[in-house]
Amino acid sequence: MRGFQGTLLLALFVLAPAALFAQSERDPADKLREVRDLLRELDRLREREPATGALFADTGLRLGVYHVADLTALLEQYGHPNFRLRAAGTEFDEDAPPFGKVEPGEAVFVGIEDLLDLLQENVVPEAWSREGCSLQVSGQNSFLVRAPPEVHAAVREFLAELRASLGRLVTTEVRILGFSPQEAARRFSGRGAVTLGAKEAEELLAGAGREGPVRILASARLTSMNGQQAMFYRAAEHAYVQDYDVEVAQTAKISDPVVDVLQEGFTFHVRTTARGEDLCIVDLSLHVGRLQEPFRVVETPSGPVMAPSYAFAAVDTTVTVGRGKHVLLAGCGGTSPWGVLISARSAPYAPAAKGGGR
Secondary structure: OHHHHHHHHHHHHHHHHHHHHOOOOOOHHHHHHHHHHHHHHHHHHHHHOOOOOHHHOOOOOEEEEEEOHHHHOEOOEEOOOOOOOOOOOOOOOOOOOOOOOEEOOOEOOOOHHHHHHHHHHHOOHHHHHOOOOEEEEOOOOEEEEEEOHHHHHHHHHHHHHHHHHOOEEEEEEEEEEEEOHHHHHHHHOOOOEEEEOHHHHHHHHHOOOOOOOEEEEEEEEEEEEOOOEEEEEEEEEEEEEEEEEEEEOOOOEEEEEEEEEEEEEEEEEEEEEEEOOOEEEEEEEEEEEEEEEEEEEEEEOOEEEEEEEEEEEEEEEEEEEEOOOEEEEEOOOOOOOEEEEEEEEEEEOOOOOOEOOO
16 A cells, blocks of 8 residues: 555656646636645645655655764864063064964864764664664764664754753853042952952943943953863054164165064953853953054164054953852052953753754
8 A cells, every 4th residue: 555655646746737737728726726635635645654754654764864063063272362562583482372373172072973983882772783774974063864763762862961961151251341540449449359249240330431430441252162262352453663684795784674563452361160050260361452652663773663652461360250240350550440350151051953853
């Protein structure tokens, strides 16, 4: 009976277009009725033939595509840009280059081939030796499964457990706040850090503006895997002549300018580690650089040299942030004090699975 149903289904698809459109003079209402009857017949066949797809109707197998980039993608580690000015004639620090560096990391969980090995060894192992069943890579971060419905269900459950075991995503938010001297003295009063509750932080930010005792100078938010290095960079770059190398020949000499780049803005490098739902440990390195006035040009025998007036500050610290809490760090003193407001939170890493053999 299965063979007859497959033949009937094919005949409906092949013959129906001719029956519908061969006689153009027929009333359109008749054509619509025939389309309706065709759809009803298809529904009737589907009820009698399990919805496993015509290709596998006789074997009971289903074909599914599973996307697992969230398990197999590489987590890159982002190095911290260095805003410090470099003296003329010195080399870049390889461990802290001026524009940061990116190092490839390990996979979130395992590579795609290792993931397939885990599936074959732990998810209904006897099923993969059955005739017609297969498990193979499709592209870089997905795989195809041809198996009975109960095996697809086991694959989905296994992947869900893997995702639940990966821990948490962490979100770190950093705000650089400027304070008037009076406001800084009132808030910090000699303390290096102040812990604020959610309501206190909300009131502080609600009163912040471009002018006044509290100002938001810059802000950024990063989301990363638990314990992953992440970096934010926002800066303008100014090239300037800081010195000259004099090239001497037999009958002439020429001054070769030494050009460096000054970065004006801020960058922070962070590694946030969640300890359950209530605590985040934040390792923070923050650089702030500001060009205080236009470059001063100094004439030298070799040519004009540009001398920047540059204010630089750095914060390197580790803080513990509780759920709903903020940590306010005291920044630089002087006539324009500033501080850093840090918040962090985590959430379960459990993205919705795609695919699933349907």
